[in-house]
Amino acid sequence: MTAKKAGGDLPPGRRALSEALWVLYGHLRVKTLAEAAQLLDASGWKKDPSEISRYRNGRRKPPFSFIERMHELAARRAAPGAALPSLSELRKLHTDAEATLCRNCEVSRQENDRLREENSRLLSRQAPEPRAKADSIPAKSGPPVTLPVPPAAGDRQRDARDVAAAHQLADSALDLHTSGRTGYAVSLLQDSASSLTPLESAAAIALLRGTQDDLAETVIGIHSRSRTSRDVMQIAVELHSFGLPQDAHALLQAALSHPPAAK
Structure with a gap:
């Protein structure tokens, strides 16, 4: 090779x-x-x-x-x-692979590097993060962003990894949006979509729904078009577990209008 x-x-x-x-x-x-x-x-x-x-x-x-x-x-x-x-x-x-191939926007590349390094650090930990840390983003200003409902009980280490990755993605997208670089935020969300698990996808939507509705709806649209039918259904189930049945319905409805690839 x-x-x-x-x-x-x-x-x-x-x-x-x-x-x-x-x-x-x-x-x-x-x-x-x-x-x-x-x-x-x-x-x-x-x-x-x-x-x-x-x-x-x-x-x-x-x-x-x-x-x-x-x-x-x-x-x-x-x-x-x-x-x-x-x-x-x-x-x-x-984990180390870049989420986007954008080679012309240094700001977006720096955000992707920060996201990748932080996610790699979290994935390498042997012990799960304490729940208080896994369920909040350390925002630059204002109160922390929190998930509406914690993930269901189960493999806590897997949940900590997935929720932490979603927090980092949502944090980066929000930073870009609030600094006037919404186009970069959308590109980051779109380029990251194919590497997200259903739990990560639902958690990212839930976090963005609590802070920036337009970005949340953008993510719903991205996943309705780019994910397999199985993934869309799993994301919808996770959205229900986060207490967001309306977003689950919107995801399924959008997927019916633009059918994703069947798995």
């Missing part, structure tokens, strides 16, 4: 993730992207070959669940003794 295959014009995090995806793709032992799409479809993940190509070449940042599925398929189809990157290595590469 070479950096040239990954694309020399990519930012460093995206390039490293792209190179790892090329390694996984090589172990699938298929001749075309269409064959790779058929393998993914058979395992329950429907993706167009062109989208797989964009993920592999670093033009879009895939959700980590896609990388997990690729790793599972590669492990099954690889030659005996083949060396594959571990899931923990892939998780770090995914």
